[in-house]
Amino acid sequence: MRGFSREEYQRRCQSVQVNMQDCGIDVLWLSTEADVRYLTGFLTQFWQSPTRPWYLLLPQSGMPVAVIPAIGEPCMQRTWVEDIRTWTSPYPDDDGVSLLVDTVIDLAGQDATIGLPMGPETHMRCPLADLERIRRHLGNARWEDATSLIRQVRQIKSAAEIDKLRHVCAIASRTFADVPLFARAGMSEMDVFRAFKIACLQHGADDVAYLVGAARAGGYDDIISPPGDHVLVDGDVLILDTGCTFDGYFADFDRNYAINRVEVATASAHQRTWDATEAGLASIKPGVTCSTVFTAMHRVLAPGRGGASLVGRLGHGLGIQLTETPSITELDQTVLMPGMVMTLEPGFSYAPGRVMVHEENVVVTDDGYELLSVRARRDIPVIV
Amino acid sequence: MRGFSREEYQRRCQSVQVNMQDCGIDVLWLSTEADVRYLTGFLTQFWQSPTRPWYLLLPQSGMPVAVIPAIGEPCMQRTWVEDIRTWTSPYPDDDGVSLLVDTVIDLAGQDATIGLPMGPETHMRCPLADLERIRRHLGNARWEDATSLIRQVRQIKSAAEIDKLRHVCAIASRTFADVPLFARAGMSEMDVFRAFKIACLQHGADDVAYLVGAARAGGYDDIISPPGDHVLVDGDVLILDTGCTFDGYFADFDRNYAINRVEVATASAHQRTWDATEAGLASIKPGVTCSTVFTAMHRVLAPGRGGASLVGRLGHGLGIQLTETPSITELDQTVLMPGMVMTLEPGFSYAPGRVMVHEENVVVTDDGYELLSVRARRDIPVIV
Numbered sequence: 001m002r003g004f005s006r007e008e009y010q011r012r013c014q015s016v017q018v019n020m021q022d023c024g025i026d027v028l029w030l031s032t033e034a035d036v037r038y039l040t041g042f043l044t045q046f047w048q049s050p051t052r053p054w055y056l057l058l059p060q061s062g063m064p065v066a067v068i069p070a071i072g073e074p075c076m077q078r079t080w081v082e083d084i085r086t087w088t089s090p091y092p093d094d095d096g097v098s099l100l101v102d103t104v105i106d107l108a109g110q111d112a113t114i115g116l117p118m119g120p121e122t123h124m125r126c127p128l129a130d131l132e133r134i135r136r137h138l139g140n141a142r143w144e145d146a147t148s149l150i151r152q153v154r155q156i157k158s159a160a161e162i163d164k165l166r167h168v169c170a171i172a173s174r175t176f177a178d179v180p181l182f183a184r185a186g187m188s189e190m191d192v193f194r195a196f197k198i199a200c201l202q203h204g205a206d207d208v209a210y211l212v213g214a215a216r217a218g219g220y221d222d223i224i225s226p227p228g229d230h231v232l233v234d235g236d237v238l239i240l241d242t243g244c245t246f247d248g249y250f251a252d253f254d255r256n257y258a259i260n261r262v263e264v265a266t267a268s269a270h271q272r273t274w275d276a277t278e279a280g281l282a283s284i285k286p287g288v289t290c291s292t293v294f295t296a297m298h299r300v301l302a303p304g305r306g307g308a309s310l311v312g313r314l315g316h317g318l319g320i321q322l323t324e325t326p327s328i329t330e331l332d333q334t335v336l337m338p339g340m341v342m343t344l345e346p347g348f349s350y351a352p353g354r355v356m357v358h359e360e361n362v363v364v365t366d367d368g369y370e371l372l373s374v375r376a377r378r379d380i381p382v383i384v
Numbered sequence: 385m386r387g388f389s390r391e392e393y394q395r396r397c398q399s400v401q402v403n404m405q406d407c408g409i410d411v412l413w414l415s416t417e418a419d420v421r422y423l424t425g426f427l428t429q430f431w432q433s434p435t436r437p438w439y440l441l442l443p444q445s446g447m448p449v450a451v452i453p454a455i456g457e458p459c460m461q462r463t464w465v466e467d468i469r470t471w472t473s474p475y476p477d478d479d480g481v482s483l484l485v486d487t488v489i490d491l492a493g494q495d496a497t498i499g500l501p502m503g504p505e506t507h508m509r510c511p512l513a514d515l516e517r518i519r520r521h522l523g524n525a526r527w528e529d530a531t532s533l534i535r536q537v538r539q540i541k542s543a544a545e546i547d548k549l550r551h552v553c554a555i556a557s558r559t560f561a562d563v564p565l566f567a568r569a570g571m572s573e574m575d576v577f578r579a580f581k582i583a584c585l586q587h588g589a590d591d592v593a594y595l596v597g598a599a600r601a602g603g604y605d606d607i608i609s610p611p612g613d614h615v616l617v618d619g620d621v622l623i624l625d626t627g628c629t630f631d632g633y634f635a636d637f638d639r640n641y642a643i644n645r646v647e648v649a650t651a652s653a654h655q656r657t658w659d660a661t662e663a664g665l666a667s668i669k670p671g672v673t674c675s676t677v678f679t680a681m682h683r684v685l686a687p688g689r690g691g692a693s694l695v696g697r698l699g700h701g702l703g704i705q706l707t708e709t710p711s712i713t714e715l716d717q718t719v720l721m722p723g724m725v726m727t728l729e730p731g732f733s734y735a736p737g738r739v740m741v742h743e744e745n746v747v748v749t750d751d752g753y754e755l756l757s758v759r760a761r762r763d764i765p766v767i768v
Contacts, residue, residue: 002612002613032434034434043609043610044596044608044609044610045593045594045595045596045608045610045627046594046596046608048593048594048627048705048706048707049705049706049707050416050418050505050506050507050705050707051504051505051700051707051711052696069696070696071607071608071695071696072608074605074606074609075606075608075609078606078609088696089696090504090505090696090697090711090713091696091715092503092504095504116512117511117512118511118512118513118516119476119511119513120435120474120476120479120511121434121435121474121511122434122511122512123434123507123508123509123510123511123512124507124512125507126507127501127502127503127504127505127506127507128500128501128502128506128507128508128529129502129503129529132502145512145513194585194586197585197591198582198585198586201578201581201582201585202578202582206610207581207592208591209429209432209593210429210430210432211429212428212429212430221458222458222459222462223455224428224429224430224455224456224459225427225428225458225459225462226427226428226429226590228386229386243429243432311455312436312453312454312455312472312473312474312475313474316435321432321433321434322432322433323432323433323434323435327435327474329474331475
């Protein structure tokens with residue numbers, strides 16, 4: 001259940017390498033947790049420490065090469081990567097710079113075309129001064145944006161990845177089902193959040209890396225804040241939106257609850273987002289664009305009205321990051337393909353200062369979709 | 385207990401602004417969770433999502449200006465920041481680029497000298513292509529490295545920050561004291577980790593953002609990996625190293641335990657790291673360099689020997705990140721000052737494949753130090 005086969009990593013690297021050949025990229029330089037882990041299986045919370053850079057080089061053929069601080073060598077040795085080059089870090093005068101340069105030259109020569117992620121939703125986890133230094137040292141190299149060639153591969157999940165996502169979504173579903181057992185009027189938001197995290201761990205999550213939400217009279221206005229000391233009272237609407245993880249894969253969906261009673265406007269807003277999700281689900285099959293799924297949901301949310309929501313989209317990709325490409329927006333023309341795992345997340349403002357957001361996780365199949373989250377009921381649950 | 389006063393944020397910004405004036409920097413451009421939160425109080429786990437960039441601009445005088453996606457506006461409105469400029473994100477064609485450029489020009493003109501972090505332990509959380517675009521749009525601007533001018537301010541913790549760090553270290557200390565109550569032979573590493581996380585939440589932590597460790601016969605070799613399915617047996621040495629958080633502030637220390645019995649070499653290695661910590665503690669006072677503290681500990685660990693450890697340092701700064709500057713290394717000449725919060729983390733390899741690491745958290749005071757973690761005992765605890 002944990003980890004992946006060597007063949008899985010080989011397939012991932014080879015898929016990226018086919019794209020590199022098409023684009024004439026000799027070597028790919030990656031630096032973030034998600035990209036490095038995707039191609040190697042290097043799984044550690046040590047990325048929390050900003051001190052040390054971690055690099056991976058993928059040549060156009062053959063295996064990836066890790067260029068990492070020595071503290072990570074035993075952990076990297078457990079992956080399928082064989083060529084691991086280390087330096088003792090932190091060493092501010094040369095924190096991997098010359099080792100990276102030497103390794104690039106080893107793999108692809110002085111005149112290499114080097115790909116790195118430069119586009120939307122990416123960044124280089126590398127000090128800017130080091131990036132400049134590396135560019136100077138590799139003065140004859142060409143630098144190309146490799147965002148889309150990685151993204152195309154990461155977007156399509158393998159059967160083994162889908163198993164993990166199915167598993168973590170089931171853990172989140174079981175935890176949400178428990179909320180009426182532990183949340184009640186008189187508890188503070190913080191107490192509810194703490195109980196949720198503990199329940200999530202007890203149900204088998206490795207971590208609860210993301211839990212946001214709020215409880216407010218009649219509805220909430222902010223869906224990214226940590227819990228406050230507000231004490232739940234009758235008439236509150238509680239939203240919990242979790243990104244818990246299992247073996248490095250995220251669930252990401254929310255659930256709404258009313259405390260003891262529910263206003264008509266709130267009940268109706270919940271039904272509206274549920275209906276929008278239903279319309280989105282009905283539109284999902286291979287060959288359809290994200291824009292089409294957006295339109296299906298947006299029509300239900302805001303009949304006759306255009307305009308973007310606060311959230312800016314009605315869903316997104318899901319996998320080793322809480323949010324991945326593509327986005328379910330009016331403009332995103334990404335075509336859905338089997339193996340893409342998505343959240344549908346319709347939301348709208350139904351009164352001043354009151355937002356309703358509803359979310360489910362699905363995988364695109366050969367002829368439609370499979371729900372990964374246990375579908376919410378159309379009526380907002382009332383906790384009494 | 386939660387949050388900080390408006391005066392605290394004012395003081396932080398003004399301290400950075402004094403440094404900006406000294407360096408001739410007109411406006412500072414920040415993009416990471418830690419830097420943005422330090423100057424604003426913007427606290428959210430939404431940074432888990434890589435999709436949207438978040439920017440903060442600090443002019444040479446006056447208040448900071450947030451340039452952020454609309455989804456974050458309600459959360460930012462709860463901070464002391466008044467000037468919040470938003471766009472609907474994700475919008476890959478212009479994800480904050482023109483809004484950032486316009487705001488820089490508003491604050492400091494076309495010819496501004498713009499500071500951003502470029503040095504060790506930093507990165508810009510901004511797509512490289514956007515960074516290039518912004519540089520092109522601001523063709524007359526000068527770009528300067530602002531790493532040290534932020535670092536100098538962040539390194540010295542206020543009394544209110546120290547209160548939070550004292551509190552979260554107390555939570556971690558209570559959790560470590562519980563380990564002999566729940567860990568025993570027959571449990572898997574994963575079960576121990578899960579029980580630790582739950583105990584940590586029950587003791588009042590908001591999150592356990594970091595928990596690494598291992599259990600192995602006679603000693604462990606890897607201190608950054610997640611737990612595996614190894615089942616604890618007699619003679620194992622268990623290390624748990626946590627970075628739990630309270631209100632966005634980290635504790636970061638570890639504890640070692642022996643299961644039922646302990647080999648002489650292991651017991652002695654534990655005493656050695658404890659003695660090294662004791663020597664490090666004795667050396668701490670304002671005016672002393674990190675290098676001096678390193679030498680005090682290194683002498684005990686490896687009498688007569690030089691050379692760097694796998695970890696690359698024997699401690700580091702601590703605060704809103706799991707690891708902050710400075711580093712306790714031979715080369716780091718940073719001078720300790722009252723209010724600096726540090727980990728002392730001596731470690732060494734005492735046999736092939738066997739590492740011992742011991743860690744405590746301290747704050748530098750006017751005449752020495754105050755322990756934030758409850759000091760471990762010199763003898764490794766044996767769980768029977």
